[in-house]
Each structure stands twice: as structure tokens, then as C-alpha cells.
Amino acid sequence: MAERLLEVKDLSTQFFTHAGIVKAVNGVSFTLDRNETIGIVGESGSGKTVAALSLKRLLPARPGQVVEGSLMLGARNLRTISDDEMRGVRGNDIAMIFQDPMTSLNPVMKIGKQIAEAITLHQDKSKREAWKMAIDLLARVGIPDAPKRVDQYPFEFSGGMRQRAMIAMAISCNPDILIADEPTTALDVTIQAQIIDVVREMQAQFNSGVILITHDLGVIAEIADKVMVMYGGRTVEYGPVDEIFYNAHHPYTWGLLASLPRLDASEKERLTPIKGQPPNLITLPAGCPFTVRCPYRRDECRDNWPELEIVAAEHGVHCWVPVDERQGLRVELPHFKEPVA
Amino acid sequence: MTAYIIRRLFQLVIVLIGVTFITFMMLKLVPGDPAVALAGKGATQQRIEFVRHERGLDRPFYVQYYKYVTRLLHGDLGESLYTGLPVRDMITQAAPVTIQLAVAAVLIEMLGIPLGVYSALRQYSFWDTTLTTLALIIWGIPVFVLGYFAMYIFGLKLNLLPIGGAGLPYILWILPSSWESFTYLILPALTLGIIEVAYISYMQRASMLEVSRSDFIRTARAKGLSERKVIWGHGFKNAVIPVMTIAGIDLGALIGGAIITETVFSRPGIGLMIYHAIGQRDIAVIAGGVLFATFFFVFANLLVDLGYAWVDPRVRLED
Numbered sequence: 001m002a003e004r005l006l007e008v009k010d011l012s013t014q015f016f017t018h019a020g021i022v023k024a025v026n027g028v029s030f031t032l033d034r035n036e037t038i039g040i041v042g043e044s045g046s047g048k049t050v051a052a053l054s055l056k057r058l059l060p061a062r063p064g065q066v067v068e069g070s071l072m073l074g075a076r077n078l079r080t081i082s083d084d085e086m087r088g089v090r091g092n093d094i095a096m097i098f099q100d101p102m103t104s105l106n107p108v109m110k111i112g113k114q115i116a117e118a119i120t121l122h123q124d125k126s127k128r129e130a131w132k133m134a135i136d137l138l139a140r141v142g143i144p145d146a147p148k149r150v151d152q153y154p155f156e157f158s159g160g161m162r163q164r165a166m167i168a169m170a171i172s173c174n175p176d177i178l179i180a181d182e183p184t185t186a187l188d189v190t191i192q193a194q195i196i197d198v199v200r201e202m203q204a205q206f207n208s209g210v211i212l213i214t215h216d217l218g219v220i221a222e223i224a225d226k227v228m229v230m231y232g233g234r235t236v237e238y239g240p241v242d243e244i245f246y247n248a249h250h251p252y253t254w255g256l257l258a259s260l261p262r263l264d265a266s267e268k269e270r271l272t273p274i275k276g277q278p279p280n281l282i283t284l285p286a287g288c289p290f291t292v293r294c295p296y297r298r299d300e301c302r303d304n305w306p307e308l309e310i311v312a313a314e315h316g317v318h319c320w321v322p323v324d325e326r327q328g329l330r331v332e333l334p335h336f337k338e339p340v341a
Numbered sequence: 342m343t344a345y346i347i348r349r350l351f352q353l354v355i356v357l358i359g360v361t362f363i364t365f366m367m368l369k370l371v372p373g374d375p376a377v378a379l380a381g382k383g384a385t386q387q388r389i390e391f392v393r394h395e396r397g398l399d400r401p402f403y404v405q406y407y408k409y410v411t412r413l414l415h416g417d418l419g420e421s422l423y424t425g426l427p428v429r430d431m432i433t434q435a436a437p438v439t440i441q442l443a444v445a446a447v448l449i450e451m452l453g454i455p456l457g458v459y460s461a462l463r464q465y466s467f468w469d470t471t472l473t474t475l476a477l478i479i480w481g482i483p484v485f486v487l488g489y490f491a492m493y494i495f496g497l498k499l500n501l502l503p504i505g506g507a508g509l510p511y512i513l514w515i516l517p518s519s520w521e522s523f524t525y526l527i528l529p530a531l532t533l534g535i536i537e538v539a540y541i542s543y544m545q546r547a548s549m550l551e552v553s554r555s556d557f558i559r560t561a562r563a564k565g566l567s568e569r570k571v572i573w574g575h576g577f578k579n580a581v582i583p584v585m586t587i588a589g590i591d592l593g594a595l596i597g598g599a600i601i602t603e604t605v606f607s608r609p610g611i612g613l614m615i616y617h618a619i620g621q622r623d624i625a626v627i628a629g630g631v632l633f634a635t636f637f638f639v640f641a642n643l644l645v646d647l648g649y650a651w652v653d654p655r656v657r658l659e660d
Contacts, residue, residue: 056563058559058562058563060554087565087566087567088565089565090562090563090564090565091563091564091565092565095563096563098556098559098560098563100556103555103556103557104556104557104559104560105557105560106557106560106561106575106579107557107579107655108578108579108582108652108653108654108655109575109578117564117566117574118564118565121564121565121566122565153654153655153658155654155655156658166560169560169564
């Protein structure tokens with residue numbers, strides 16, 4: 001039995017704004033074990049990032065608030081520990097890599113100092129030792145000429161190198177959990193592959209659990225062990241990565257898969273978008289948030305949130321369409337007619 | 342850094358050449374014949390021609406400019422048409438009075454930085470709202486209104502502080518020599534300084550708020566740094582950079598403000614000197630005063646730029 005690192009139960013996060021209460025995350029649950037990678041997918045505004053920031057208590061303090069749920073990091077509940085304890089958790093137990101490496105580093109502080117700062121904070125190391133470790137870390141994430149680079153400022157680094165430096169900073173204290181919030185979105189495709197490799201290598205070295213937030217199913221297929229599909233702040237489906245790709249049960253997951261570009265498609269074929277707009281998080285329906293865009297919606301969808309239905313081992317879905325009907329519908333979908341490469 | 346300083350010094354020389362040209366043109370383009378003016382009232386035509394030749398006023402334009410710059414380099418700024426005193430001596434006398442006021446105002450202005458940071462950290466709190474509102478009101482008051490108001494209250498009604506004069510003599514060029522000498526500085530420096538405090542604190546607040554929402558601040562928090570380290574170690578330096586730029590540009594306004602302030606408080610500095618000279622159409626004195634003010638401005642700007650480079654590696658290390 002793998003060591004359980006994190007257990008999130010019924011997490012709900014809301015933003016109290018002038019326009020109304022933004023229900024960003026609504027009753028999300030998941031677990032993370034050592035050496036495991038969970039991918040959280042969903043479109044912009046589906047609550048992926050807010051869920052991650054809730055874990056680290058990094059929501060903008062005034063409007064954002066975790067209103068429900070328990071966030072257990074081992075025996076500690078991240079919702080109830082003091083701010084001081086939380087600072088110890090940040091960086092040391094849970095580290096995070098952000099989406100945009102161009103703006104995520106302090107422009108007027110040397111790269112080395114930004115890494116060493118995290119080390120001296122959480123470990124009993126002198127400044128000199130921390131600086132040496134920073135050089136070592138930069139070399140490990142694949143930055144050439146690290147002894148020279150450590151002395152430079154972010155503006156002297158390319159985007160890919162900045163993201164490597166961010167990873168170096170994140171792993172500097174050997175965290176149990178690494179949250180990567182769209183780590184490759186701002187980078188070009190070749191660099192994306194490299195960064196994913198670095199994340200994977202670091203996970204192997206430090207035996208961390210990784211939470212990978214992305215809207216890129218390609219990245220998920222590459223690295224994740226299990227997947228959680230979010231829509232309108234809710235988990236609509238979760239399961240092992242192969243189940244999600246080959247045995248998806250939720251119409252929204254189907255839509256995500258169908259919208260992927262395919263190399264074997266003819267030139268005239270267009271990408272299949274999910275019709276409609278992302279939901280307004282202030283006026284979410286009580287039921288399934290995907291209702292208005294769902295081609296298979298029925299009367300009960302809007303007002304009632306369907307119970308969790310286990311369709312295979314570790315594979316759950318929330319949907320009102322009966323399971324046999326779903327299987328029939330899925331066979332009809334273009335992307336399930338032949339295996340996705 | 343050295344390359345940066347050399348480059349800036351080179352730019353400074355070019356600016357100063359430009360300014361000498363402009364002051365020279367001021368002297369040339371003023372209506373009336375300078376030879377007539379110099380020769381004095383009721384001079385004969387012969388006398389006028391003699392003065393014209395003696396002063397080189399019949400030589401070509403570029404020769405005159407060359408001679409003008411040569412004289413400047415020897416410290417000769419000409420004489421006042423009105424008093425006949427060398428302009429250089431007038432400036433040497435007036436400069437400490439102005440510089441004392443400007444330096445005092447800059448020191449007071451610095452108060453705006455902590456005030457702005459304080460406001461930003463407690464956004465929308467009672468003190469933030471109060472400070473920001475006050476800043477906007479004070480910023481909107483012209484120097485002369487504030488000056489006369491302060492003079493009326495503290496000088497006339499309460500009889501606490503002198504309402505005019507400079508409190509000469511000074512020690513170490515610009516330092517007040519006694520408490521009494523210092524009292525002459527208080528009202529003008531506060532009048533000029535408090536408007537700048539309002540401006541700087543407003544800008545610092547906005548800049549700090551913007552920085553506190555930036556991604557790298559979130560990164561710093563995600564590392565587990567204490568709030569104090571996040572704000573002062575990561576936020577402040579980034580937030581003060583734009584304020585420094587604004588303060589640098591604002592130096593010009595400070596000199597302009599010093600001229601008005603000196604007039605209001607009858608401080609015999611460069612400002613009052615220029616003010617009187619304008620009234621008397623004493624062109625050589627005006628030109629000398631402008632030249633001085635420009636030197637001062639350019640030099641102060643250089644200091645700001647060096648400070649800027651010191652704080653921001655992107656400026657320092659650029660090629």
C-alpha cells in the first residue's frame with residue numbers, strides 16, 4: 001500500500017465579490033500517494049488552480065475563502081493549522097510551480113538568491129551552503145554553466161530556463177508534494193517536453209507526489225497516473241489515466257477528447273469544439289454545471305447533482321445518463337471508433 | 342556599471358551644450374539693441390559703435406557663441422544690466438539658499454515612501470482612506486496658496502516662525518548655523534515638501550499595490566517566506582523603482598516650486614533672483630539663473646539615474 005500524502009475531501013472555495021459569490025470550487029475530493037501523479041484537467045475557470053491555491057492557502061486573502069471540506073496532509077488539516085505552521089508547509093512539504101515563468105520570478109533578485117532563500121528558510125543551512133546547493137540544483141534541472149548562471153538575474157534567462165529555475169526552487173527542500181500549475185502553457189512545444197521530463201525526473205529522485213494542473217490532455221497522457229476532470233468547480237469524472245482516455249463516461253470528458261487535434265484526420269475535417277460558453281460561476285445551477293452545453297441533457301440534470309457512480313476500479317463519474325445508454329452513446333462518438341494514438 | 346556612468350556623463354555634456362546654446366539665444370533674441378543698452382542712456386552713436394565693437398557684438402553669430410561658451414568656462418556669466426554686479430557672484434550668493442531648500446524638500450519628500458507602503462498594506466482601511474484623501478487634497482493645492490496659508494497661521498497668528506528671509510549665514514555651505522537660522526527653513530521646506538510627500542505617497546501606494554498582486558510575490562509566499570520578508574525582501578524594491586523614476590522627473594517641478602516658494606517667502610535664492618530679474622528685464626541674470634537651474638536639474642537627475650541603476654539590475658547590466 002502506497003503512502004498516502006494528501007487527502008482532500010469536499011473542498012469548496014468561494015470568492016466573495018461585489019457581483020456575488022463566485023463558487024469556484026464545489027465539493028472536490030481526491031487523494032495523492034507518494035510517487036503518484038494526478039492530473040487535473042478542465043477548461044479555464046473550471047476551478048483547477050483555485051483548488052491548488054486553496055491547498056497552500058495562497059488565495060487572495062480578502063475575497064477568496066475555503067468554505068468547506070478537509071485538507072489532510074498526513075495528520076495535519078491544512079484548513080485549521082496556524083499561519084505559522086502553514087508557512088512551514090509551503091515550500092517544505094508542498095512546493096509549487098506556476099504557469100508563467102516570465103513573471104513568477106522576482107526581476108531584481110539573483111536566481112541563486114531566490115533559490116537559496118527557500119533553502120535557508122526551511123533547512124538548517126548557512127547562506128554559503130545554500131548558495132552551493134542552488135548551483136547544484138540548477139545543474140540538476142539541466143541548466144548549463146550553473147556556477148555562472150546562479151549569479152544572474154531572471155531577465156538573463158530564457159522562458160524555459162526560468163521554468164527550470166522555478167523547478168529547482170520548488171524541489172530545493174525536497175517537498176512531498178509538487179503542484180505544477182500549467183507549467184508548460186507559456187512555453188513552446190519542444191521546451192514543454194523538456195520541462196515535463198524534468199518534472200518526471202525530479203519526482204523519481206525525490207519520490208514526491210505530483211499534482212499536475214493542465215488543460216493539455218497530451219501532457220496528461222504523458223505523465224499522469226490518474227486524472228480528475230473538472231467542470232464548473234466540480235469533479236465530473238475521475239479515474240486512472242487509461243480509463244479516462246479509453247473508457248470515459250462523462251459527456252464533458254468526451255467533448256475534451258473529441259476536441260483534440262488528430263494527425264490521422266483528413267485535412268478538411270475541422271476540430272470538434274464543445275458548443276456553448278463556460279458557465280458563470282456566480283449563477284451555477286444546483287445540478288450539473290455542464291447541463292446547458294450537454295447534448296445528452298435530460299430533465300433532472302439542471303436541479304440535481306447526480307450521485308457518484310463507480311463504473312470501474314477507481315473510476316467514478318457524476319452523470320444522470322444511465323450507464324448502458326452512455327456506453328451506447330460513446331460507441332457512436334468519432335474518436336472512440338478507433339483507438340486514439 | 343562603470344560603462345553606464347560614463348555613458349550618462351557623456352549624455353550630460355551634450356545636454357549642457359544644448360542649454361548653453363539656448364541661454365545664448367535668449368541673450369541674442371531679446372528685443373532691443375544690447376549695444377545701446379550697454380552704452381547707457383544718451384550715448385552718442387560713436388560710443389554705441391565703440392561698445393558694439395568692444396563687446397564683439399559685430400562679430401558673426403558662431404564667433405559670439407564660441408566666445409560666450411569660453412567665458413562661461415572661465416566662470417564669467419556677464420554682469421547684471423541693473424546693478425552691474427557680476428552674475429557669477431549673485432549666483433554664488435543665492436545658490437546655497439536655494440539648494441538648502443531643495444535638499445530639505447527632498448528629505449521631506451522621502452516620507453512619502455513609507456506612507457505609501459503603509460497605505461498599500463492596509464488597503465481600504467481607515468488610515469489608508471484618510472491618507473489617500475489627504476494626499477489628493479494637498480497635491481491639488483498650489484504652492485503659493487499653501488505657502489501664504491502656512492505663513493498666515495504659523496507666522497502671523499501664532500507668531501512661531503519667521504515669515505520671510507533665509508536665515509543667513511550658513512555653515513558648511515548649506516547647513517543652518519543656529520536654531521534661529523533653521524527656523525527660516527521650516528515653513529518654506531514644509532510647504533514645498535508636503536506637496537511632494539502627497540505626490541510620492543500616492544504613487545508609492547499605487548506601485549506597491551500593483552507589485553503585491555504580481556506573480557513573483559505569490560512565488561515568494563509559496564516558498565513559505567514570512568509576510569515581512571515577502572513585502573520588504575521582494576515587494577518593496579520592485580515597487581520603489583517606478584517611484585524613483587517619477588521622483589526624478591519631478592525634480593524639475595521641485596526647482597520650479599522652489600522658485601515660487603522663494604518668492605512667497607522672500608528667500609533670497611536663485612528663484613527670487615530670477616523673479617526680480619524678469620521684472621527688470623535683466624537678461625544676463627535670467628540666463629545665468631536658468632543655466633544654474635539646469636545644471637542643478639541635470640546633476641540631480643544623474644544622481645537619480647545612478648540610484649535607479651543601483652536598484653534595478655536590468656538598467657545596470659543592459660549591454
